[in-house]
Each structure stands twice: as C-alpha cells, then as structure tokens.
Amino acid sequence: MILTPRNVFTSTPMEPFATKVAILAQKLAEILAEKLGHKSSFFQESCLPSTCYLRLNRYPPCPIPSDIYGLMPHTDSDFLTILHQDQVGGLQLVKDGQWIAVKPNPEALVINIGDLFQAWSNDCYKSVKHCAVTHPTKERFSAAYFLCPSYETVIESCSMPSVYRKFSFREYRQKVQEDVQLYGYKVGLSRFLV
DSSP states (O other), X not given: OOOOGGGTTTOXXXXXXXXXXXXXXXXXXXXXXXXXXXXXXXXXXXXXXXXXXXXXXXXXXXXXXXXXXXXXXXXXXSSEEEEEEOTTOOEEEEETTEEEEOXXXXXXXXXXXXXXXXXXXXXXXXXXXXXXXXXXXXXXXXXXXXXXXXXXXXXXXXXXXXXXXXXXXXXXHHHHHHHHHHHSSOOXXXXXXX
C-alpha cells in the first residue's frame, strides 16, 4: 500500500507511514545541512530509529475552543518534525508576531524546524512557535514524526562564531523539564546562549 497524507489515519498498521517519514526526515535534514555548506553524516549517525518517534494525537471536540488549547504554544525540541493534520485543522503558528492558521491540505505534510536544528544551524534555521487549537464540534487527529538524537548526542553549531554553547540532548531535555515545572513553559535555547 502506498501511503499518502490523505489515507494516513485510516491505514493499518502505521509502520509503513513511520518508515516513509523517517526516510523523508533524514533526507530533509541532509538537504538543509547541504544548503549551509555542510556535507555531514551527523543526522544519520545521531538520529537512529530507536531515538526518533511517531506520535498520534487526538483532540476531542471542545465547546469553548477559543479558551482551550489542544496543545499549548511551544517550539519543538527535536531537529525536525513532520506533521500530517486531518481536514479539521487546528494547527496555528506565529508569523510576524501574529498567530495564523495552517490550512489543512490532504496532499501536504507540514515540516517544522526544531530547537536542535536551530542551535546546530547557528540560527540560520529557526524553530517556529506553534500550537494546536480545538474545534467546537469535531474531533481532530494528527500524526507527528520527531527526528531526535540519542540523549548522549552533543549539539554544537555547524559554523563559528557559535551563538550557543555545546550541550547534550539529555541536558536540553532536563532543562526543558525544569523550566516547565518552575515556570509552566519551556524557556528553550536562550538558556544555552554563549
């Protein structure tokens, strides 16, 4: 079976979809690195099938959608996220300081740059703040694939002078968890500025 964004939620099992988006994520990371002038095996060596994951999200209807987030505003903590949203929609992102809705397209996947790619690219690529909002009468689904390294992987900028100090993915995840416990939100890369 050939999986397209249109039939991803009705296909069983999800493994073929996960395999295809894993290959796509590696290819996109390679292309983005090459655009910065870096031919590197870093992503293939650091982002293994055992460290990346696919998450299926279900957002039930909510009669007060303007007051309730399905997923709070955030940036992704990985290198890349590949997202398929159903036709109900609900993904929003910040552009020029304003929240805008990402119109669902059955023939497209949404690609998000994550915090780790922002640090690795030395701010050439930016992680975008986004959220998921609920719908008042319709259930919503999405599937997200996260290109993540092992916890031991050291993240350092691919060019100098570096905007961020070196850090491991484990240290980054720990700081994110501490921030959420202390402040209720992720502080993010600003903790790692040089």
